[in-house]
Amino acid sequence: MSDVASLLQRAQQARRGLGALPRDAALEAAARRLRAQQDQILEANARDVARERERGTPEPLIDRLRLDSSRLEGICEGLRQVRALPDPLGRVQDGWTHPQGMRIERVAVPFGVVAVIYESRPNVTVDAAALILKAGSACVLRGSSSALESNRALVAALRAGLEEAGLPSDAVQLVDSADRSSVNALLTARGLVDLVIPRGGAGLIRTVVENARVPVIETGVGNCHLFVERSADLEMALEILINGKVQRPGVCNALETLLVDREIAPAFLPRAVRALRAHGVELRGDEDARTYAPGVEAASDADWDTEYLDLILAIRVVDGVEGALAHIARHGSGHSEVIVTRDLAAAQAFQDGVDAAAVYVNASSRFTDGFEFGFGAEIGISTQKLHARGPMGLRELVSYQYRVTGHGQIRGSNPQPSAAQEQA
Structure with a gap:
């Protein structure tokens, strides 16, 4: 979809240099905006809930969708907790000295653009955006049609908070469509999406894993x-x-x-x-x-x-x-x-x-929850064993690079100068 490609290009632009910007201030501003726009958010959520009840959605799933002032305050508290966490970027994960004297360090860096595909629960909209932003990446959210109005209102508040703090609002994006082709567009956007995280039922996760052409961290069902x-x-x-x-x-x-x-x-x-x-x-x-x-x-x-x-x-x-x-x-x-x-x-x-x-x-x-484990929030529960397992928080939302500092070292033996070169 051309709209999704355009959105992803804006996200790629927004993520450049994001790690050096005041992300904690943006999270604080976002929490203020969520409180200031509480009435609009709850009204939007009430429309989602009413529509799902008319469709005969079971009450436990309605409960996953429903927001009230207490739950919205809990979402804001999650933002504050993420804000208070140590910055994961620039952390030296390992380091040593090469025999030729170079210093080699493995340093935490952002992924870039992280897409999250999820179902029903509007709190995931804020939790995912907060964690990904704190980890220095841009966030692209694709929620379910059942929570579309709630997600629109939540993302509007988040983007306003980013602008207030001087960050590009395009660092948090919502795929504002219930069209399932938008999911495929995210899963196949090589070069524009650096990581996809699915969060939902077995059908959603299977679809993502089987169709993705970009890297995926697989979250699992909970039997x-x-x-x-x-x-x-x-x-x-x-x-x-x-x-x-x-x-x-x-x-x-x-x-x-x-x-x-x-x-x-x-x-x-x-x-x-x-x-x-x-x-x-x-x-x-x-x-x-x-x-x-x-x-x-x-x-x-x-x-x-x-x-x-x-x-x-x-x-x-x-x-x-x-x-x-x-x-x-x-x-x-x-x-x-x-x-x-x-x-x-x-x-x-x-x-x-x-x-x-x-x-x-x-x-x-x-x-089993990122908040309960002290991670501030979670982006999902990983049941795989590579890179991330269990509640995924900030530590699982960064990649790393090797940074090597030398003073002119080259690999292999240096060629011996000729007698003429030595005389010169």
Whole structure:
């Protein structure tokens, strides 16, 4: 699309020299603009929410979309926290001296132009822009059609904050179109887009990974498990279960499957089922789980691989830590996994055996979040293993270059001067 190409060219122009400009002042100004334009932002969001309700969008997804004054203040707080983080640019990551006396340093530098393709959640608009700008790069945002009016209002406030601080407003760009061809235009813009980060469901991520001709950091879906081991404090397990499934079921770090050690299933499962049903959770279980909790719907093979993002939970009874690890190895998404246990050996075996970006012992999976990890905000949860893994903050949003300082060194032996040259 010519419009996308033009937008990207402006972003490339804006990113030049951005690292030397007052980016922290721009973040502070952006927070002020968001507060000053709160009424317009919330009105735009209300129109998005009303339209999605008319379409019959499930309430957990509506909750991901909805903004109110409290959530908007939380977004502004995220901006302040990013502003307070140390500048990642210019940081010497490593350094040494070459045998010929040159100094070699690996130094953090911006990516350039970073595009983020994401779904629904308008807070991602501000979080992504703040982190990318702080990391010295220009940001190109392509949100979903469900949040288009919200994103327009948010980006207008962000761009006004940049201008107020003396930065080019084109350092934050919104692809203001619901046309899916705009996604392909971003994914194939070699030379204009330096990095693409997808953030959303399995379908979006698959589309980006399969079609991108530019570098991608793959964020993953969150098929997260809670394993209640035989030695667990059952009250603790119940609290972690309810928090992980119920607090915000429509987010990637919510629980989707409960695994229960066979030895404690008769004592724990009836209590867990009662508590979950009291919160409106629909349950689907294997044959053993249904034995201990009559009335639970039979789980299908597909249930073990589904990221519900809703008040639905799959339940399976397993044989100890090895049974839990075997299930997670087959069905997990590499996001976040939890064990509740009093047994240190079981905890260690679980941590060592599970392949996930975040592994919890006696704590909720809901903590897998850049804000909670102290990163100020996050741009996504990476489930891959190259460059970035887990919540991605500033450290994952810079590249590096080698800077070599010498005093005339050349490679190889210097040619010996001739006698005539020496006399000359």
